[in-house]
Amino acid sequence: MSFLATNKVKKLIIIQCRADSNRLPGKALLEIEGKPTLQHVIERCKRADLPLCVATTHRAVDDPIEAICLVTKVKCYRYQGDADNVLGRFMWVCEKEGFKAGGNQIVRVTADCLGIDATTIHETLSHLKNEDYAYSCAEFGYPLGYGCEAFTFRALREAHKKADSLYDLKHVTPYIQRSFTWVKWHINRYDGFNLELNTEEDYQRIKNIYGYKTL
Numbered sequence: 001m002s003f004l005a006t007n008k009v010k011k012l013i014i015i016q017c018r019a020d021s022n023r024l025p026g027k028a029l030l031e032i033e034g035k036p037t038l039q040h041v042i043e044r045c046k047r048a049d050l051p052l053c054v055a056t057t058h059r060a061v062d063d064p065i066e067a068i069c070l071v072t073k074v075k076c077y078r079y080q081g082d083a084d085n086v087l088g089r090f091m092w093v094c095e096k097e098g099f100k101a102g103g104n105q106i107v108r109v110t111a112d113c114l115g116i117d118a119t120t121i122h123e124t125l126s127h128l129k130n131e132d133y134a135y136s137c138a139e140f141g142y143p144l145g146y147g148c149e150a151f152t153f154r155a156l157r158e159a160h161k162k163a164d165s166l167y168d169l170k171h172v173t174p175y176i177q178r179s180f181t182w183v184k185w186h187i188n189r190y191d192g193f194n195l196e197l198n199t200e201e202d203y204q205r206i207k208n209i210y211g212y213k214t215l
Helices: 037-046 060-072 086-096 118-126 153-162 166-171 174-179 200-211
Strands: 011-016 052-057 075-079 105-110 133-135 149-152
Touching (some): 011 086, 037 052, 037 060, 052 060, 052 086, 060 075, 086 105, 086 166, 105 118, 105 153, 118 133, 118 149, 133 174, 149 153, 153 174, 166 174
Parallel strands (some): 011 052, 011 105, 052 075
Antiparallel strands (some): 105 149, 133 149
């Protein structure tokens, strides 16, 4: 089954990633089943059949991120601004991609979500028909490591123009959540299942899940 977009709305999946992490340094580069975790996330996002890129920083520590993008043949955008201004990074990527129309749509995926899949991405996008923002997370029925966010370019552009707190800049969507109508929905699947990579314990558990082979 193909998920290729059939309308004129421009869509883009942006995987945000940086190599350093306070809780688990280098987690995007840790190997599972012979591949770095970022590569797994990229390959899972590719199944959505939508334009895809990785957004990281200009710092040398993130050179391995670009190397993984070369291997997986996806665009890598290296933001020259503040590494903690992820909102600015998203806006810059969309401008590089030629986004102009307010209704164009962005999917935000974090590189520590090892459970992301095409179904989740398209289900999230489906809630943007008449809204500026859609959200999926464990709180609303998705387990940790499966969620993503989707929002219009209009909402992103306003957030980039008006948001000024460090929290808003670092987390991309808080201003949008406060300022726009958005959809909450609840599903029930994989209850209690966690594929979010933040700690060494998470890493060992996810390795076991990925490496599990049925008889």
